[in-house]
Amino acid sequence: MRYWNSVWKMGGILLLAYVIVRGFGTPLQPGLVEANPSRLKPGLADLELKAVGQPFAEENAPIEGHQLILKSDQDLIATNLTRISPHSVQASVVIPDLLPSPALDAFLFTPSSGTLFLGNAFFVEGAGTGPVPQAFAATPPAEVDPNLGFSFPYQPNIIESIRNLLWHVPMWFAMFFVMGIGFVASLMQLRTDKADWDHRSEAAVRTGLVFGILGLITGSLWARWTWGAWWVSDPQLNGALVTVLLYTGYLLLRAAMGEDERVGRITAVYNVFAFVMLVILLMVLPRYTESLHPGKDGNPGFNSYDLDNSLRAVFYPAVIGWGALCYWMYTLRLRMNRLEYRLLNE
Amino acid sequence: MNTLMNHILFLNNLEGFFFGSGKAHVVTGVSLIILAGIAFSMWRMDRRLTQLENEKNDTPS
Numbered sequence: 001m002r003y004w005n006s007v008w009k010m011g012g013i014l015l016l017a018y019v020i021v022r023g024f025g026t027p028l029q030p031g032l033v034e035a036n037p038s039r040l041k042p043g044l045a046d047l048e049l050k051a052v053g054q055p056f057a058e059e060n061a062p063i064e065g066h067q068l069i070l071k072s073d074q075d076l077i078a079t080n081l082t083r084i085s086p087h088s089v090q091a092s093v094v095i096p097d098l099l100p101s102p103a104l105d106a107f108l109f110t111p112s113s114g115t116l117f118l119g120n121a122f123f124v125e126g127a128g129t130g131p132v133p134q135a136f137a138a139t140p141p142a143e144v145d146p147n148l149g150f151s152f153p154y155q156p157n158i159i160e161s162i163r164n165l166l167w168h169v170p171m172w173f174a175m176f177f178v179m180g181i182g183f184v185a186s187l188m189q190l191r192t193d194k195a196d197w198d199h200r201s202e203a204a205v206r207t208g209l210v211f212g213i214l215g216l217i218t219g220s221l222w223a224r225w226t227w228g229a230w231w232v233s234d235p236q237l238n239g240a241l242v243t244v245l246l247y248t249g250y251l252l253l254r255a256a257m258g259e260d261e262r263v264g265r266i267t268a269v270y271n272v273f274a275f276v277m278l279v280i281l282l283m284v285l286p287r288y289t290e291s292l293h294p295g296k297d298g299n300p301g302f303n304s305y306d307l308d309n310s311l312r313a314v315f316y317p318a319v320i321g322w323g324a325l326c327y328w329m330y331t332l333r334l335r336m337n338r339l340e341y342r343l344l345n346e
Numbered sequence: 347m348n349t350l351m352n353h354i355l356f357l358n359n360l361e362g363f364f365f366g367s368g369k370a371h372v373v374t375g376v377s378l379i380i381l382a383g384i385a386f387s388m389w390r391m392d393r394r395l396t397q398l399e400n401e402k403n404d405t406p407s
Contacts, residue, residue: 009388009389009392013381013385016381017378017381020377020378021374021378024370024374024377025370025374325384328388328392329388332388332391332392332395335395335399336395339395339399339402342402343402
C-alpha cells in the first residue's frame with residue numbers, strides 16, 4: 001500500500017515533467033501569419049509573406065518546388081516567387097483589373113511542409129468585378145503529404161500559445177475532479193453526519209479553489225494573447241469566475257461559523273448548491289449561448305481535427321499528471337484536517 | 347542531461363521558431379525547477395504528516 005502510494009505520486013510528477021519538456025520543446029507546424037503590403041492595387045506588386053512555427057524551407061533553399069497562389073473567390077492568380085527563406089517568401093504578382101472578390105487568400109505550396117494558408121491575406125483596391133482573365137490564372141501543384149515530424153498543429157490566432165492547452169484545460173479538469181469529490185463528501189456528510197466527510201469536503205474545496213484560480217490565470221493570459229484582452233464578458237469566463245467566487249464563499253462561511261457545531265451540515269448544503277451551480281455555469285449555460293471560448297456555440301473548438309495525435313500524446317498525460325498532483329494536495333489537506341480534529345477532540 | 351534535453355527538444359530536424367530563439371529552453375528549465383520545488387515541498391509535508399500520524403497513533407488517548 002505504501003509502495004503504491006509513492007508510485008502514483010511520483011508517477012504524476014514524472015508525467016508533469018514529461019508534459020513540460022514535450023509541451024515547450026515540440027515545434028509548431030509552420031503557418032502563414034502576415035502579408036505585406038496588406039492592400040494592393042491592380043498592376044505589378046511585390047509581396048512578402050511571413051510564417052511562424054518550424055521553418056518550411058532551409059536557408060537559401062531553391063525556389064523550385066515552391067509555389068505561391070492567390071485566390072479571389074474561386075479564381076486562382078499566379079505569382080512569381082523571388083526569394084525563399086525559412087520563415088518568409090517574397091514574390092511579385094500582376095494583379096488583374098478584374099477580380100471576383102477584392103479579398104485574396106494566399107496558398108503557399110512547399111515540398112517539405114505541405115500547403116500553408118493565409119485567409120484574406122491581401123485586399124485589392126480599385127479593381128472591377130469579374131472573373132480573373134485566363135492570362136493571370138494559376139494551376140495549383142499536386143498536394144504533397146508533408147513530413148513535419150512530431151509537431152503541434154498550427155492554429156491561426158492561437159499559434160504558439162496552443163501549448164497553454166496543456167496547463168489551462170487539465171487544471172480545470174483537476175478542479176472538476178476534486179470538486180466532485182467534495183460534492184459526494186457533502187452528500188455523505190448530510191446523510192451520515194460524520195465529521196470525516198466534512199473534512200473531505202473542506203479539503204476538496206480548498207484544493208479545487210487553488211486549481212480554479214490557476215485555471216483563471218492561465219485562461220486570462222491566453223485571452224490576452226488570442227483575443228487581445230485580459231478578460232472579455234463571455235458566458236464561459238464569467239461563469240468560471242462566479243464559480244470560483246461561490247467556492248470562496250464556502251470557505252468564508254466556514255470561517256464565519258467558527259466552532260459552531262452545525263458548520264458541517266450547513267456548509268455541506270452550501271457545497272452541494274455550489275457544485276450544481278458549477279455544472280450549470282461551466283457546462284450547461286455556455287453551450288446555449290454564443291461564446292468566444294473554444295468548444296462552444298459560434299466558435300470552433302479543439303475538436304478531433306485540432307487536437308491531433310501529437311497534441312493528444314502530451315495532453316492526456318497532462319490531464320493525468322495535473323489530476324494526480326491535485327489529488328495529492330487534496331490528501332495532504334485531508335490528513336491535516338483529520339489530525340487537527342483528533343488533536344482538538346481527543 | 348544537456349544532451350538528453352537537446353535530443354528531446356530537437357527531435358525534428360527542422361529547428362522551430364519558438365525554441366530557435368532559445369526561449370523555450372529557459373521556460374522549460376524554470377518550469378521544471380518550479381515543479382521540482384512543489385514536488386519536494388509536498389513530499390516533505392507528506393513525510394511530516396506521516397510522522398505526526400504515527401506519533402498520534404502511538405500516544406494513548
